[in-house]
Amino acid sequence: MTSENQFEPEIIAFSCHYCAYAAADLAGIMRLQYPTNIKLIKLPCSGTVDILHILNAFEQGADGVFVAGCLRGGCHFVEGNNRAERRIERAKDILDKVGLGKDRLEMFFMSSSEGPRFAEVAREMTDRIRKLGPSPIRGV
Amino acid sequence: MAESFRDVLNSGKFVITSEIGPPKGTNLEKTLHHIDLLKDKVDALNVTDNQSSVMRYPSLGGCILIKERGGEAILQMTCRDRNRLALQADILFAYTRGIRNILCLTGDSIPVGDHKEAKGVFDLESVQLIRMVRTMESGTDIGGNELNGAIEFYPGAIVTPEANPIEPQLHKFKKKVAAGAEFFQTQAVYDLGNFRNFMQYARQFNVKILAGIVLLVSARMAKFMNDNVPGIFVPQELIDELAGVEKGKGLQKGVEIAARMIRTIKDESICDGVHIMAIGKEEIVPEILAIAGL
Amino acid sequence: MIVAKQKDLEVIVGMLQGYERILVLGCGTCTAICLTGGDREVGILASSLRLADKVSGKNRLLKEHTVERQCEWEFLDEINDQVKEVDAILSLGCGVGVQAISERFPDIPVLPGLDTLFMGMPQEESVWVERCSGCGNCILDKTAGICPVTRCTKGLLNGPCGGTNNGKCEVDPEKDCAWTLIYQRLEKQGKLELFDEYHPPRNFQAVVRPGRFTIK
Incomplete structure (x- = not known):
């Protein structure tokens, strides 16, 4: 398969302002290469992500979603990333049950200084979703 | 007519009771064998009532077998599986079949047994059941209706001398005495120091106490009971003693420990007798008694 | 709720x-x-x-x-x-x-x-606990505000069973023994005499299914 006809997934990244969003910025400043499939949505805290946001992203055709919050114990709002993690667990369960599969969703933890980590996560998610193929509801 | 269990207890003799666990099914061979083995060696035999919430041949059926073979039976009756109508009906029936001793129990919780999705009835509980027996003896049912032919029983109950915390148990014990329980069989006791403390409290009441003796067969069983059975406390010395014997000799050591405890309880007149629960090892009860010198 | x-x-x-x-x-x-x-x-x-x-x-x-x-x-x-x-x-x-x-x-x-x-209430984040069975015959005045009908797994009215285990219930070590709680709170309130009071069997006519209530 050549790179021209390769499936290019659409991946939504709900990113915390205090860490992942800044890390993505840093990755850019460091001129790190990472796939352009990622669409960043800035959140004031990963804890503000709602299951509904995630499900809506899939309803609108996203092939994958990830939520990126601060390192464990390092949440700017103390508990936000832990809450997000629990919601992701529930959302994964729903995705499994509706037939999309839990692997299309993931939670990552990183600090604002981890530009390379953000690039790595972006690559990892893109590879993963590429292997899973397009969302079955794309274009339905 | 043979002496009643009440008379035996009131005679001041050191009393021994044991128990029969009925079969799951209709094959009574083993049960009959255990009854024949024990009926003349003990003063009365309990028959468990769906013990540990596991469905079995009924206590009432087991008691009738004991009567038929000339033994003295103690009907264990729990409130878990029957409402007040069924309990009273069973008591009337038991009386007509010559059963005169009843151990009034609340019953284990349903989820510990083998029908976990069943409804636990608990229309009454132990204290109310004791009162119910007493009410029926006066000639009415607990709905206040006259009985055509009353009953007469020797009602007993249980107590857990090593419960933690102990105070609420002691208050409940007092309530059972006030309700009319005349004898008590205790949960297994292993620490005689604790048991003496309990007896100091219990002695103020005019009731007979039989110490529960549960046969230990290994250090593993002792530890398991400490961790999993509420109200049971096996002291470390006993666990060490069991752990110290060579492989295959655990049961023998357990028999020795049980016999020694019975001996001590009798020699020091700590209480009025013992209730031996061999749980599946009924065969061994005569040996325990022999070693204890009874 | x-x-x-x-x-x-x-x-x-x-x-x-x-x-x-x-x-x-x-x-x-x-x-x-x-x-x-x-x-x-x-x-x-x-x-x-x-x-x-x-x-x-x-x-x-x-x-x-x-x-x-x-x-x-x-x-x-x-x-x-x-x-x-x-x-x-x-x-x-x-x-x-x-x-x-x-x-x-x-x-x-x-x-x-x-x-x-x-029927219950929130106890901590994401945990709700049962508090009332709607039995139609409230005895919370006698039990230090702790309902044994609801919070004792057997609904006992006259004190703890032998399954009480270091203050927990035999069916679930996560759950408190209601009668241990009642004892402790009555003791704290200096009202232990209530513990010894006899409670007769429950009156199941207090609420006859299906329940119906008319205010006068």
Whole structure:
């Protein structure tokens, strides 16, 4: 398969302002290469992500979603990333049950200084979703 | 007519009771064998009532077998599986079949047994059941209706001398005495120091106490009971003693420990007798008694 | 409040088979507070159902609405028009809510999206505990404000059973022994004499099923 006809997934990244969003910025400043499939949505805290946001992203055709919050114990709002993690667990369960599969969703933890980590996560998610193929509801 | 269990207890003799666990099914061979083995060696035999919430041949059926073979039976009756109508009906029936001793129990919780999705009835509980027996003896049912032919029983109950915390148990014990329980069989006791403390409290009441003796067969069983059975406390010395014997000799050591405890309880007149629960090892009860010198 | 939990999504999907236009109806009272039946849960459930539909190539109408309270007809008037557009209502209220809606709109099937559990209160984040059985014969004055009918697994009225285990219940070490709690609180209040009071068997005529109450 050549790179021209390769499936290019659409991946939504709900990113915390205090860490992942800044890390993505840093990755850019460091001129790190990472796939352009990622669409960043800035959140004031990963804890503000709602299951509904995630499900809506899939309803609108996203092939994958990830939520990126601060390192464990390092949440700017103390508990936000832990809450997000629990919601992701529930959302994964729903995705499994509706037939999309839990692997299309993931939670990552990183600090604002981890530009390379953000690039790595972006690559990892893109590879993963590429292997899973397009969302079955794309274009339905 | 043979002496009643009440008379035996009131005679001041050191009393021994044991128990029969009925079969799951209709094959009574083993049960009959255990009854024949024990009926003349003990003063009365309990028959468990769906013990540990596991469905079995009924206590009432087991008691009738004991009567038929000339033994003295103690009907264990729990409130878990029957409402007040069924309990009273069973008591009337038991009386007509010559059963005169009843151990009034609340019953284990349903989820510990083998029908976990069943409804636990608990229309009454132990204290109310004791009162119910007493009410029926006066000639009415607990709905206040006259009985055509009353009953007469020797009602007993249980107590857990090593419960933690102990105070609420002691208050409940007092309530059972006030309700009319005349004898008590205790949960297994292993620490005689604790048991003496309990007896100091219990002695103020005019009731007979039989110490529960549960046969230990290994250090593993002792530890398991400490961790999993509420109200049971096996002291470390006993666990060490069991752990110290060579492989295959655990049961023998357990028999020795049980016999020694019975001996001590009798020699020091700590209480009025013992209730031996061999749980599946009924065969061994005569040996325990022999070693204890009874 | 009434505490209820959502049925498994597979069960709900099965229940909705054969219906093409569905109103997912939330309740803004008890089940909203226990996070299983309010506005937010209606959104999540409807979205989940839409995703499941799309994956299996279906395209059904899934309307979303939440009323203030499902168990009073006055609050149901606002869905009069929406009900005309659907062939089933999936209620995220308690069992009372489901029945109130189906009495109000008897021509349309009303399906339960929740399993109603008990009357209780929140204890800590994401934990609710049962507190009342509605027995019709309250004895909380005698038991230091702790209900043994509800909080003792056997509903004992005259003290703890032998299954009490270091202050916990034999059926679940996560649960407190109600009678140990009652003893401790009565002791603290200097009212231990209440512990020794005899409670007769429960009067099951206090509430005769089905319960009905008329205020005078």
